[in-house]
Amino acid sequence: MVATKIAVTGAAGFVGSTLVTDLLADGHTVVGIDSLDDFYPVSLKRWNLSKFEDHPAFEFQQVDIRDTEALLTCTDSVDVMVHLAALAGVRPSSARPLDYYDVNVGGTASVLDFMLHHEVPHLVFASSSSIYGINPDVPWTEEHLPQPISNYANSKLAGERLVARAASLHGFTATAARLFTVYGPGQRPDLAITNFAAKMLNGEEIRVFGDGSALRDFTFVGDIVDGIRGCIDYTDSTFEAFNLARGIQVVLSDVIHLLEKVLDVDAKVVYEDGFRGDVPQTWGSIEKSAAKLGYRPSVDLKDGLMESRDWFGQVAALALDD
Ligand SMILES: NC(=O)c1ccc[n+]([C@@H]2O[C@H](COP(=O)([O-])OP(=O)(O)OC[C@H]3O[C@@H](n4cnc5c(N)ncnc54)[C@H](O)[C@@H]3O)[C@@H](O)[C@H]2O)c1
Helix, strand or coil: CCCCCEEEEEEHHHHHHEEEHHHHHHCCEEEECCCCCCCCCCCHHHHHHHCCCCCCEEEECCCCCCCCHHHHHHHCCCCEEEECCCCCHHHHHCHHHHHHHHHHHHHHHHHHHHHHHCCCCCEEEEHHHHHHCCCCCEEEEEEECCCCHHHHHHHHHHHHHHHHHHHHHHHCEEEEEEEECCCCCCCCCHHHHHHHHHHHHHCEEEEEEECCEEEEEEEEHHHHHHHHHHHHHCCCEEEEEEEEEECCCHHHHHHHHHHHHCCCCCCCCEEEEECCCCCCCCCCCCCCHHHHCCCCCCCHHHHHHHHHHHHHHHHHHHHHCC
């Protein structure tokens, strides 16, 4: 891919900052857009930004994507828009339906305004495995029926549909990258792996919802970034959805055992009632992504956890409450 100017919303977040680092290393110019919201500590987002904010090919715009006027005027045209900004996370979405709708659907509509106003030719939208919801027929291919059961999952599905329709009406190309539980250095502290690891390092109890039998397709952030890069390059159809998964299911209790080994501490596990928006399993087929994007995830869970140890220590030092 030739060097291009790429806008990344959510650039201060976990996936966004890892992607920006990769794009800058490859010679692209990046406009990072982020509101630095307080969904988790802003200090972690500032730390993410500090890795590249002085790079000559990087420009940061602190903008709330819902503020369409501010978004339209924060930069001129770009070659590609990668839209990652969102309220992420399934559980908090149950208590904040309007906020999730506002940011994830309204904010995406605002990004579509940006696409039209600046005549941007290509959009990558961060969707989620959660849209498949309780569909029991795993592994999920992109053709499987979405059966979302949380406000978060519904907002992501609505975002995808807005993007698909706008692309076909207005003649730009778009991909929806359906991300499966991403982990690695920089992982959001509310997500199971970093939350558990930080608590284990601090000698605290970890709270597992359900009996630990939930199955997840955990995907290392470096593999996810490779997949998003594939989506940036993929302009063969007006709209296409791609699973970005590892393609392997792991039971949650095994993740805890692996963390015990990697961190060399024993976990104190407290089991709590399952959360009704959580799905029992995720598992993505990556056949289509492999064939059309050349996507080849390669990091095994144990290696990915080893690579994340410094990050776990950094979050542990913050001693966050749930
Ligand atoms: N991490 C995962 O496991 C996972 C799984 C599936 C999908 N996704 C999706 O990938 C994307 C990135 O997730 P992440 O884990 O990096 O989350 P994150 O919370 O670390 O990053 C999201 C960023 O968006 C920013 N943001 C939120 N609201 C905004 C607004 N109104 N205007 C501008 N910026 C705003 C936040 O400040 C944050 O920096 C999200 O769209 C998420 O839904 C993530």
